Amino acid sequence: MLLLDSPSHNAYFNIATEEYLLTRFPTEDLFLLYVNAPSIIVGKFQNTLAEVNLDYVKENEIKVVRRMSGGGAVYHDLGNLNFSFHTLLTDQDFGDFSQFTKPVLNLLNRLGVPAVLKGRNDLLVEDKKFSGNAKLAKKGKMIQHGTILLNSEMEILAEALKTNPLKFIDKATKSNRARVTNLINYLPKETTTEDLKKLLTEEIIQNNPGAERYVLTVDDLNAIQHLVEEKYSTWDWNFGFSPNYNFQKAIKVPAGFIEVHLDVHKGLIEKAKIFGDFFAPEPIEKLEEMLIGQKHENDNLKALFSKIDLTSFFGKVTPDEVLEGFK
Incomplete structure (x- = not known):
């Protein structure tokens, strides 16, 4: 398994990185960590305009990015850690999220956080959501990625995703506005996303003794930036791709x-x-x-x-x- 830590807080770059890695490493298992500056990440099949408070997003310079996987819209900021597992697509149950949420739960449980996987793809603590997870299959590989809300700005989260549900009538996937919480309420107050990165990486290495760190090369960075410019920063992908x-x-x-x-x-x-x-x-x-x-x-x-x-x-x-x- 290769371990990657994104050098960027740019949501366009990090979402593009996930797609780029499918081609760059067609057979290897990967574990990617990244933190985005304020941004809204919408599911592939969502109507972007029905998910975001567009005036608020523009006023606060919050990026809006469509990802490759389905599921609902999520808010990212520097208080949120994102993890992404890439593995070969096998005959395993595509709807089973437990395998790649287990390392997160094991780590948090050891730290005294009573976190559990509940429902299809959410991680909860005391019935409040701190992590949403999504999957996709492409080019013979499967990606499962998720969020970990550590110390996210909840007021901005609520405002950025607020919209009038009566304005749009469509068949796109609507996000579930579940009750959410920050893990900082259950961890030492000085805990940072960098601390979580380190701890989670150690957890992965412990479970995968042959894991090696990989640093993106100049060629990798250029290829990812090209994908940003051609796709992930464009209106056609982030808004125009929306369903009818x-x-x-x-x-x-x-x-x-x-x-x-x-x-x-x-x-x-x-x-x-x-x-x-x-x-x-x-x-x-x-x-x-x-x-x-x-x-x-x-x-x-x-x-x-x-x-x-x-x-x-x-x-x-x-x-x-x-x-x-x-x-």
């Missing part, structure tokens, strides 16, 4: 009531209907046609609205007021 969905929202502006209905496919607006009690000289169908083919993304729509005289459709409104109806 219907968006609905109603707002009140000085000009009246506006209700927006959108059909969105791969992040692009395919159909738009706008209703309301506003008065304006131009037919609203004209604006609806302008929306077809546009990205359902705030900056893109803001740029579009800045070029249009929206008062001709809604009366006395500003682009920012109308944009609220599309968020």
